[in-house]
Amino acid sequence: MIVEAHDLKKTFTTRSRKGPQTVEAVRGVDLEIAKGEIFGVLGPNGAGKTTTIRMLATLITPDAGTAMIAGHDLLKEPAAVRSRLGYVSQAGGVEDTTTARAQVMMAAKIHAVADPKQATAEVLERFDLTEIADRPGRTLSGGQKRRVAIAIGLVHNPPLLFLDEPTTGLDPQNRANLWDRIEQLRESGTSVLLSTHYLDEADALCDRLVIVDHGRVVAEGTPAALKREVSGDVITLRVDDPERAAETLGPLARETRLDDDLLRVYVDDGEHTLPALLRALEEQGVKLSSIALDRSTLDDVFLAKTGRSLRDTGAAA
Incomplete structure (x- = not known):
């Protein structure tokens, strides 16, 4: 495993009109990531x-828990951990006034790459950035900035890359293009x-994943x-009496769930x-206004584990 994390926890204290408030951001997360997987x-x-990612990237210190990152102890060897990973934050970290080439070159020097100029040229070519490398960050599109950010994270050729909401x-x-780039990382x-x-x-x-909610793996x-x-x-199904429909269809299903005015x-x-479900509803006089048949999705998994839809949080697409 390239990442083994156990029982990571982090609590923050925030200030409000009611005084200090304690927020348990991470409540005991375990992660095991194999080499070469997404x-x-x-x-x-x-x-x-x-x-969780910021703790693993040594940017903030866990309140509790342990982790080994690429063979190094997160708490005892933070410098060694940083040398073995690349990190791309949600913001991306691309400067507006500096060229893409200069920013990648700076990252290469910070990581003490043997030949920063060559490493910069290679990673810029790898992400099709050579033609725009000498333009300042403010002139780049959102997709180009994301590729520059990943190039910055990979210029020292780490075996592990953290991408936070890329x-x-x-x-x-641009999303589809970046997906292709991420899959190429796995292939390499x-x-x-x-x-x-x-x-x-x-x-x-993702080859494997965890679903997290309220700081826990569910x-x-x-x-x-x-x-x-x-x-x-x-x-x-959308019906006039969801509760009666759920009771009627229960014996014919593995599970039924009410989601506002929808019955899953x-x-x-x-x-x-x-056909059997439709007959049962007709026999009970339940009026049906719409119906859809789909394969289960990860949103169904989230709903089953948490009791609510990830889409309802306003986060999913």
């Missing part, structure tokens, strides 16, 4: 994703720890295994179960 941390804003604010085309052998609140991003990119596994754990298919029915085989 590992995701999925959850809503405020779930503890960024705090596609936030990007348009669909770089391990990636990716935090995101986008369901499709976690599903498409689920862990591959996206496919987590979705199978919930159910093979989900039938979403989890079944193993939606196509064959659907």
Whole structure:
């Protein structure tokens, strides 16, 4: 494992009109990341994703817990840990007034790269940035800035890269382009720890992931295994009496869940179960206004583990 973290905790004290308030941002997180995989941390804003990554990146000190990063102890060898990883924050960290080349070169010198000029040229070419390398940061698009930020994080060729919400604010085309870049990192052998609140991003990119909520891990596994754990298919119904519909359909389903005015029915085989569900509703006089049959999603996993939808937090897309 390139990352082994156990029982990480972090508490902050904030000030308000009512006086000091204690916030438990991370409440005992365990992570194990294998070499060469993309590992995701999925959850809503405020779930503890960024705090967890900042602790692992040595930017803030855990209140409790231990971690080994690329063979080095997080608390005893922070300098060695920093030399073995790249970190790209949510903001990206690209300066407006300095050229992309100069910023990457500065990072190479900070990490004491043997030949900063050559390392800079190589990483700029790797991310198709050579043609815009001598432009100041303020002239770059959002997608170009993200690629520059990743180049800064990788110029010293670390085996591990932390990406904290890397596609936030990007348009669909730039998101897709950055997804391709992240997958290329895996193919080159770089391990990636990716935090995101986008369901499709976690599903498409991550070999394994944890779902976090209120500073705790509530689920862990591959996206496919987590979705199978919930159910093979989900039938979403809008009816005039959701509670009576749930009681009626309960014996025909693995699970039913009320989500505001929607009823989600989890079944193993939606196509064959659907006719029976419709007959049961008709026999009970439950009026149906809409119905949809879908494969389970990571949002269904989040709903099953937390009792609410990740989409309802305003974080998912």
